[in-house]
Amino acid sequence: MNEKPEKLINKKGIRLDGRKADELRPVKLEVGILPNADGSAYIEHGKNKILAAAFGPREMHPKHLSRPDRMVLRCRYHMAPFSVGERKSPAPSRREIELSKVIRESLEPSLFLEYYPRTGVDVFIEVLQADGGTRCASITAASLALADAGIPMRDLVVACAAGKVEDKVVLDLFDTEDKVGSADVPVAFMPNLNAVTLLQMDGQLTPDEFEKAVSMAIGGCRKIYELQKEALKTKYMLIEPEEEDEE
Ligand code: UDP
Secondary structure: OOOOOOOOEOOOOOEOOOOOOOOOOOEEEEEOOOOOOOEEEEEEEOOEEEEEEEEEEEEOOOHHHOEOOEOEEEEEEEEOOOOOOOOOOOOOOHHHHHHHHHHHHHHHHHEOHHHOOOEEEEEEEEEEEOOOOHHHHHHHHHHHHHHHOOOOEOOOOEEEEEEEEOOEEEEOOOHHHHHHOOEEEEEEEEOOOOEEEEEOOEEOOOHHHHHHHHHHHHHHHHHHHHHHHHHHHHHHHHOOOOOOOOO
16 A cells, blocks of 8 residues: 655645645657657656657548548557556556547647548557656647647647645646645646637535636646747757758
8 A cells, every 4th residue: 555645735835846836847848759750749747758649631541430521630648558656557448548538629629620621630649657647748749749740720739737735726736646635627728719628627626726726727838838839949940951052
């Protein structure tokens, strides 16, 4: 049995990993790291390490799943067996099937699916290391991978959670806080359209706490969005300009 840590937040309001209530974990993003994919991204969000690879628009297999009026987005969220303390079976779990669905639903509103009828785009998400909040980090990376693949989109999607730990609403829960804390509210958000594309809640919150958690999570999303834009720009800055003939 895991021992429950005595205090998740100390008297000074500092959390177990040294953060204040409204502080994000460090986030690092990279775009275009898998040459075999049409688009790819890597995220380190605290101790989470996740790869996302996008393929398409391309012919759908099996063909009968294609739609005459739009492109079909498919997402697969998968956790490596070594990504968590206790080995996870490599077979898809109910949780992974659910997360694949909610990740797809959070990304769909951002894409112009109607531009590519009868085609499909696949996003594969591989969690290499997990430490709480992997669905949010996966959405942030998957949206970047789709942008990197050149799929036309209305906005990027960025995600972050807030929750309740020791009667305090805090931003971006890590694994222990997620498991021992009393609530977790993951939010995915399109910052330019000011639209929420995913809102889930695990645990119990009062209406006031819920509102505070959602606005805190959106605040976190806006900060991560700046890093998403930087990561996309960095990729294009690294592309060497073609040499002009000097004649
Ligand atoms: N986790 C685990 N084993 C599993 C699934 C999850 O140890 O088989 C851990 C992992 O660190 C994950 C955390 O539990 O990040 C919280 O999982 P949850 O289902 O709340 O999704 P997440 O917060 O990652 O979106």
